[in-house]
Amino acid sequence: MDSYGHSLMLIAIMAGITMLLRFLPFFLFSRKTPELVLYLGRVLPYSVIALLVVYCLRGTDLAGSTHGLPEMISVLAVLLLHKWRHNTLLSVLGGTFCYMLLVQSVFG
Amino acid sequence: MNRETFKRAFTDSLPVMAGYIVLGTGFGILLSAKGYSFWWALLMSVTIYAGSMQYVGVDLLAGGASAVSTALMTLAVNARHVFYGISMIGKYRDMGWRKWYAAFGLTDETYSLVCGEPDLPDGVKPSDYYLLLTLMNQCYWIVGSLAGAILGNAVSFNSAGIDFSMTALFVTIFVEQWEKNRQHFPALFGLLVSLACLVIFGADRFMVPAMAIIGIGLLLFRTIGRRQSKNG
Structure with a gap:
């Protein structure tokens, strides 16, 4: 395969998997959301913002x-x-x- | 879609605008330095739309990585996005078709803007607001990456340290959430687990264990809290 074709394939893989990860919770729980997942949805933002701060500073x-x-x-x-x-x-x-x-x- | 919604989304998106144009430009410059024309930057920013993954992607493309290692890398770098989706299920539920674009565009920065309680005034329709905010952020990212890819290294300006804007954005959101919520356990727990995992697993590998421990820990916290309230 030529290198352009290979690059296109890699981009398709990166895009496909990223989309899948982002859609997954909505596919799984869009009809009826279990109470545990709703609970996680309420508290996770607080933990995840802290995680993101650490993630940004990980190279320190x-x-x-x-x-x-x-x-x-x-x-x-x-x-x-x-x-x-x-x-x-x-x-x-x-x-x-x-x-x-x-x-x-x-x-x- | 009314004027007020547009105005509010635009105002809220401003802190991300600065960061995305700069980070996007950095990505465009890197990609063009590896010999890829601006079409490639456009393609990646439209279809992948994930900042750190696109930076990693430059090396994967230039190095001719295999399909399998690209897939594994994407899973590792972007696993955190599953968390974002879980916390937005409730808010995005009634958005209809807009939900899928909002889910697609749930980057770190967009998530940080939509995960809190945005106290929108009556005239602002939440589903339009979330859609517009997501779209504006992606536009900034695309504009930045195109600018970087087209101008390349033509502009000389010492931008060292400008990526701190993302850190600063997350710190301000941490403060906002802290002040709005009386229950500080999730924030403190997240901070301690992330720091501990960073020390134990190192900068390249701490995200997945940290997310697993945070998820399990929060669930346990709820179970214990319920048992106590039943007994007490």
């Missing part, structure tokens, strides 16, 4: 040259900004600016 190297300081300081900045104004856009832009400044200039 505590033993490396920066000791994870840019990450810790910037997460703290986001927390404080958000506690202060409760404006998601401000917290995201402020935190990102803080992190970029730290990794490019202070620890760069």
Whole structure:
């Protein structure tokens, strides 16, 4: 098979499996949802957002040259900004600016 | 579909817009650097639409990976999406055909916007809101990946660290949920299990065990809670 054909096949596999994973709960439980699944649906968001935060920070190297300081300081900045104004856009832009400044200039 | 719904969806999507255009551009640049034209970036962003998977996908395509290893990789990287679907079954139930697009577009970022309680005003129809928000986010992603693939490395701008915008978005949502909910067990449990699994299994392998333990732990928590309320 030529390499374009192979690339197309790989894209089809990635797209197909990703779709399947995303549709699966809706296929399985769309008619009648078991109570346990509804319960999970209610509490999972809280656990999963925490999991996503850890997932985003998984590459942080505590033993490396920066000791994870840019990450810790910037997460703290986001927390404080958000506690202060409760404006998601401000917290995201402020935190990102803080992190970029730290990794490019202070620890760069 | 009314103006108010559109306005609300657009406002709520803004934090993702910034992140997606940047991350999408990064993906487009990487893919074009491997010799793939912008059509490939478009195809992947329309059909796969999963940020971290598309980054991994660049290496799979360029390295000529086998079908089996591509399938396994996709399962491992995207297994977390099953969780997102489970938590949206209730809210997406009455969306009709829109449900399938909303389910297809349930990325990390879209999920983080729709999983909470968005307190929508009366004029905003939830099913239109969820559909529009999902669609807008995918548009940002597509625009970003096309920009990256077309402009390639022409633009020079030190973007190191800009991917922190996603982390920041999730942290703000964590705070919002924490303040809205008096029951902090699920959030704390999720945080501790994820950190513990990260330390034990390492950055590349901690997601699946963490999800399994979180799922089982939450179910056990409910069983214990029920038994206590029965006895007490």
